[in-house]
Amino acid sequence: MVEEKEEQRIELEKELNVLIAEHESIKTEYGSMSDSLSVKDSIIQANAKEIKELLNYKWEYRKVNKKLNLLRKIAQGYVKQLDSVYTVNRELTEENEKIREQYAGEQQKSRELTKDKEQLIEKVTEASALKAYNVSAYGVRFTGSGRERTTDKAKKVERVKVCFTVGENKLVEPGTKTFYVRILRPDNVVVMQKMEDVYTFEYQGGKMEYTAKKEISYENSATDLCIFWTKKNKASGAMVGVYSVFVYSDGVEIGKTAFELK
Structure with missing residues (x-):
C-alpha cells in the first residue's frame, strides 16, 4: 500500500514537472507576448507550488490529481490566450505593414505630383517668356x-x-x-x-x-x-x-x- 502510494506520488510529480516544463517552454517561445498574461502565469505558478507542497506532505491522490487536472486546464487556457494574442499581433503587424506601404505609395505619388507641378510651372514660365x-x-x-x-x-x-x-x-x-x-x-x-x-x-x-x-x-x-x-x-x-x-x-x-x- 505504501509502495503503491509512493508510485502514485512519483507519477503525479512527473506529470507536474512535465506540465511546468511545457509551460516555461511556451513562455520562452512566445517571448514578450507572454508578459501580457502575467496574472495567468502567476496563478499557474501558485497552483504548481501548492501541488508540490501537497506531494511533500500528507496528501490524497484524488485531491492532488484533481488539482493537477485543474492546473492542466488553466495551462491550456493560457496557451489559447497566447495564441489569440499572437494572432492579433500578427494581424496588427500585417495591417501596419499595409498602412506603411500605402503611406510610402502616397508619399511617392505626392513627390511625383510635386515634380510634375514644378515641371509644368517651368514649362508655363518658359512658354510665357518672350523670344x-x-x-x-x-x-x-x-x-x-x-x-x-x-x-x-x-x-x-x-x-x-x-x-x-x-x-x-x-x-x-x-x-x-x-x-x-x-x-x-x-x-x-x-x-x-x-x-x-x-x-x-x-x-x-x-x-x-x-x-x-x-x-x-x-x-x-x-x-x-x-x-x-x-x-x-x-x-x-x-x-x-x-x-x-x-x-x-x-x-x-x-x-x-x-x-x-x-
Whole structure:
C-alpha cells in the first residue's frame, strides 16, 4: 500500500514537472507576448507550488490529481490566450505593414505630383517668356549726307545696330516692354556709354550692365525692332575681333548673336 502510494506520488510529480516544463517552454517561445498574461502565469505558478507542497506532505491522490487536472486546464487556457494574442499581433503587424506601404505609395505619388507641378510651372514660365528671333548685329558708319552704311572696319564703325523680331506670344501680358542689349568686346568688357548704375538692369537677383535699351508697346503679335549704340568719341577706333551680343527682357535672356570687326 505504501509502495503503491509512493508510485502514485512519483507519477503525479512527473506529470507536474512535465506540465511546468511545457509551460516555461511556451513562455520562452512566445517571448514578450507572454508578459501580457502575467496574472495567468502567476496563478499557474501558485497552483504548481501548492501541488508540490501537497506531494511533500500528507496528501490524497484524488485531491492532488484533481488539482493537477485543474492546473492542466488553466495551462491550456493560457496557451489559447497566447495564441489569440499572437494572432492579433500578427494581424496588427500585417495591417501596419499595409498602412506603411500605402503611406510610402502616397508619399511617392505626392513627390511625383510635386515634380510634375514644378515641371509644368517651368514649362508655363518658359512658354510665357518672350523670344527674340533672327537676331543680327553689325557695324554702321555715316556718309557725308548722314546716311547709314554697314561696315566691318573697326576704324570706321560709329554705331552698332542690333535688330531682331520679338515673337508672337499670347501668354504674355500685353503692354510696355523694355528690351536690353548687352554687347561684349573681344576682351569681354561690356560696351557702355558710362560706368554708371543707370546702365544696369535686374537679372537673376542681381544687376547686369547693358549697352543700350528700348521700350515698345507689345500687343502679343510678332514685332520687329532695332536697338542702337552710337560712339561718342568718333575719333577712336573700335577694338578688332568678335563681339558677342545678348538680348534681354523681363530679366531673361531671349536671344543672342555675334559680329566681327576687322
